[in-house]
Amino acid sequence: MSTTQNDGPSNKWTLHMEITDTASDGHHARARFVSVTANGKRKYWAWHYNYGGPGTVVVETTAQDTSSGIIKLGIQAARAEKSTVLNSCLDLRSP
Template sequence: MKRRTGMLATGAAAFLLAVAVATPAEAAESSGCLTSDDGARGYWEGTPQDPTLVDPLHLAVLDTKRDGRHPAIRFVTKNYIGSTTYWPWHHNYDGHPNWKDWYGRAQSNDGMVRWTVQVANFDGSTRRSLCTAAWQS
């Protein structure tokens, strides 16, 4: 299986590029999903350090079909009052059957008490399918 790394996009809540170094501070969390059209599979794994920081954070997405579409993944968090933050999409344009990985951390002053990812299959800039992995807390 071929893995590639890429640059992280910056969103409203800071998603900072950093080399992931596992620390034993907290237990790691993870979840993933496959889109309904079977075109994209993705997962996240990370270690919540405190209510405002997940570090390290790893996102990975796979193009599972030769269909001319491309997969993308984004981190999703909920804070104490239930407000949801949708982090920026990270797109995999490397084609079937390639994985693409992003390593970094998620930090939000609004707090994060639940975490998941959304995985989508895009046709150009149009989202064709979407799945949301199981929430972790």
């Protein structure tokens, strides 16, 4: 994940991630952005999927919260089957 701040202190960020499925296990990889606002609320953004098997999908999106600002950004990566998450990990950091 890489970030670029666009609009004042922690109000709007452009986010970029690459999802790579490295296992030939019949399951798909997915990832989503997670943000934490100044009031401590965590927001889970929409999942982005890699259904193509081993390979890479590039996704760009913008996360924003102009009411209370974003104090932490992160990414949650998962291995899934259909709508069921089999396992996942989350990394949150202060920008």
